[in-house]
Amino acid sequence: MYDGKKIIPGLIIFLGIVTYPIWHNTVSGKTGYVPKPKIPADKKECVEPKALIRVNHKDLLDDWKMSVVRSGIRTYQASNKKIYTMSLTRTCMNCHQDRKEFCDQCHNYMGVKNDCWDCHMYPKELKAEVK
Amino acid sequence: MELNRRGFLKIAGLTFLGLAAKPGWEVVSQIKPMESSPPPNYFSGKKWGMVIDLKKCWEAEEGSMESINACHRIHNVPSFQSIKEEIKWIWTIEYEKTFPEHIHDFNEDEYKGRSVIVLCNQCDDPPCTKYCPTRATWKREDGIVMMDFHRCIGCRYCMAGCPYGARSFNWRDPRPFIKKVNLEFPTRTKGVVEKCNFCEERLIQGLLPACVEACKDKALIFGDLNDPHSEIRKAFHGRHVLQRQPKLGTKPKVFYIV
Numbered sequence: 488m489y490d491g492k493k494i495i496p497g498l499i500i501f502l503g504i505v506t507y508p509i510w511h512n513t514v515s516g517k518t519g520y521v522p523k524p525k526i527p528a529d530k531k532e533c534v535e536p537k538a539l540i541r542v543n544h545k546d547l548l549d550d551w552k553m554s555v556v557r558s559g560i561r562t563y564q565a566s567n568k569k570i571y572t573m574s575l576t577r578t579c580m581n582c583h584q585d586r587k588e589f590c591d592q593c594h595n596y597m598g599v600k601n602d603c604w605d606c607h608m609y610p611k612e613l614k615a616e617v618k
Numbered sequence: 619m620e621l622n623r624r625g626f627l628k629i630a631g632l633t634f635l636g637l638a639a640k641p642g643w644e645v646v647s648q649i650k651p652m653e654s655s656p657p658p659n660y661f662s663g664k665k666w667g668m669v670i671d672l673k674k675c676w677e678a679e680e681g682s683m684e685s686i687n688a689c690h691r692i693h694n695v696p697s698f699q700s701i702k703e704e705i706k707w708i709w710t711i712e713y714e715k716t717f718p719e720h721i722h723d724f725n726e727d728e729y730k731g732r733s734v735i736v737l738c739n740q741c742d743d744p745p746c747t748k749y750c751p752t753r754a755t756w757k758r759e760d761g762i763v764m765m766d767f768h769r770c771i772g773c774r775y776c777m778a779g780c781p782y783g784a785r786s787f788n789w790r791d792p793r794p795f796i797k798k799v800n801l802e803f804p805t806r807t808k809g810v811v812e813k814c815n816f817c818e819e820r821l822i823q824g825l826l827p828a829c830v831e832a833c834k835d836k837a838l839i840f841g842d843l844n845d846p847h848s849e850i851r852k853a854f855h856g857r858h859v860l861q862r863q864p865k866l867g868t869k870p871k872v873f874y875i876v
Contacts, residue, residue, distance in 0.1 A: 556766045559661065559758070559822060576801055605791075605807035606767060613801055 522596040525588040534565050534578065548575060548603075580609040587611075661759035665742075666816055667843040667871040668830070669853045670735060674837035682710050682735045688832035689814070694805045696795035705786040707814045708737040708829055717860055717874075735838075737829070738763065738784040738814035739862060739870030746785065749775035755811075761843075761871055762816045772809035781866050785813045843871065 488494065512518050533540050535547065551573040554560045563571045572578050583589040586609050594601065604612075621629075675682065689695070689708045696705055710733040714721050717734075744763045747755050754769035755776055777785045791808045799805060803819065806812050817827035825831070830838040841850030857875040864870070 552768060556764070556768070559818070561822060576804075602807070606804040608799060608801050608805065610801065613799060 520596070522592040524590075524592040525583075525585075527582045527584070530582045532567075533582075534563070534571050536566070539566075548579075551575070575603065575607050576609060584609065585611040663844060664760040665843040665871070666740065666761050666821070667841065667850055667873065668737075668740075668816075668827075669839040669850050669873045669875060671837045671839070671853070672732075672734065672874055672876050674835045675735060676732055678835040678837070682733065684832045684834065685735065685829035685838065686710075688828040689817075691798070692800050692828050693803050693815075694792075694796050694800055695812075696792035696805075697797070698792075698795055703789050705788065705792065705812065706784070707786075707812070708735065710735050716862060719863065719865065720860065734874065735829075736782070736784075736862070737872060738816070739782055739868065739872045740814075740816055742869035742871060743867060745779040745781065745866075745868060746776035749779040751775065758818075762818050763813075764818065765811070765813060765815060767804070767806055767810050767812065770810045772811065774811060776811055781868065782862060782870075785811050787811050 535543075540547070551563065554563075555573050561573050563573045565571060580586070586604060590603075593599070686708050690697070693707060695707050698704055713729040713732045713734050716736060740761060740763050742757075742761060744757055747757055747763060750756075751773060752769050752771055754766045754771070756764055758764050772787065774787055777783075777787060788806050788808050788810050793799070793805050796805060817825070817829075820827060826840055827838075830840045839850050839853050841848040843850060845851065853875060854873070860874040860876060861870045862872070862874075
């Protein structure tokens with residue numbers, strides 16, 4: 488190989504730079520990071536079972552939105568026959584008071600962007616604004 | 619081990635069956651989709667309307683501000699200082715601009731310059747909804763012209779379509795311009811059109827619209843136009859009833875009595 492003395496170190500440096508994000512995260516321990524959404528300690532149950540909410544909360548909120556805005560129906564009968572008000576602010580955020588501790592944990596981790604909070608408020612935000 | 623054709627097919631078949639077991643189980647064991655409560659007929663048979671008694675309005679000086687403030691407070695309507703960016707749900711304009719076709723030489727002195735409270739007319743034949751390319755605005759069965767802020771793309775065709783200027787556009791984030799945010803109603807965001815919703819969120823709770831409730835002089839009367847015994851229908855008797863620009867054929871459901 489011509490110029491092997493230059494090419495091989497050059498390749499090693501190149502690979503080092505390209506794989507920088509991987510070993511940087513490995514060294515700083517970020518690869519083991521798992522999002523930790525904070526569950527309110529005093530509240531025992533969600534609107535629907537945890538497994539269902541975890542997968543389908545987006546569809547649930549979408550259905551609620553359609554139902555409230557389009558059909559004017561504001562109550563939701565959950566699978567356990569309990570009746571809930573269909574409201575992000577008053578029902579969901581009544582327990583999960585701060586989106587930064589709950590919603591954003593997974594959304595940020597997964598790189599999910601949503602624009603709920605452009606319009607909808609949550610109690611913690613309002614308290615901060617009043618101060 | 620010698621593998622003949624028959625043996626190979628047996629093993630291959632069993633392998634595929636094994637691979638199919640997990641997805642197959644998932645299909646069978648899938649959690650049932652959520653169902654919302656059956657939709658009762660909330661809207662049918664009703665036709666909400668409003669009557670504004672201009673005599674009562676004019677007798678009480680500065681009365682309209684109570685209604686305007688009440689509406690803007692509960693609906694998180696921002697107060698921008700510039701007229702260009704102003705968000706209007708309910709506001710006042712001069713008599714001659716409200717009813718241009720009723721102006722003639724002999725009534726001018728009496729009515730000239732008097733302020734008239736105006737809001738979205740909740741037209742029975744609304745032009746705005748026909749322009750909306752995303753169906754973000756539509757007429758509900760009970761006659762309320764609704765807005766779905768989620769769906770609005772901010773094209774402002776509806777604003778061009780509304781002959782009453784009842785729709786406003788958010789040129790910038792309105793939240794910093796709201797004095798005190800009401801948690802019960804969402805704020806809007808940049809790039810969304812908004813207007814009066816006849817307090818549909820209050821009607822469903824059995825409450826009157828905020829402007830009607832706030833008006834101490836009972837100049838605003840709200841009710842079901844389809845019910846011949848309603849207060850609103852009784853208010854029509856023996857009075858001269860005006861609508862804003864009726865010749866346009868939009869059939870406003872906000873009436874003015876003088």
